[in-house]
Amino acid sequence: xxxxxxxxxxxxTELRRLTIRDVAREAGVSLTTVSHSxxxxxxxxxATRAKVKRIAEQLGYRPNLRAQRLxxxxxxxxxxxxxxxxxxxxxxxxxxx
Numbered sequence: 001x002x003x004x005x006x007x008x009x010x011x012x013t014e015l016r017r018l019t020i021r022d023v024a025r026e027a028g029v030s031l032t033t034v035s036h037s038x039x040x041x042x043x044x045x046x047a048t049r050a051k052v053k054r055i056a057e058q059l060g061y062r063p064n065l066r067a068q069r070l071x072x073x074x075x076x077x078x079x080x081x082x083x084x085x086x087x088x089x090x091x092x093x094x095x096x097x
Contacts, residue, residue, distance in 0.1 A: 017064065018059055022059060023052065026055050027051055029048065029052060
């Protein structure tokens, strides 16, 4: 990769997770454009969408699943509950003397 196309990652990102804010800053677009591009939603010019996806990949951006689940209210998992049929051990008795 030439210096002209090199992506500058701020030194502080080594200590924290990359966000869409970092991708938007590097791509020179809005947060909404980054979000729509990465999630293939809304109207974004195809060239801009490709640019955002390329920069996100070069930066090593990974979506934060916890943030997505918090935002959407969906965990995309199934919980199974089952009654335990085995007797639980009694708690040890503590003498009061």
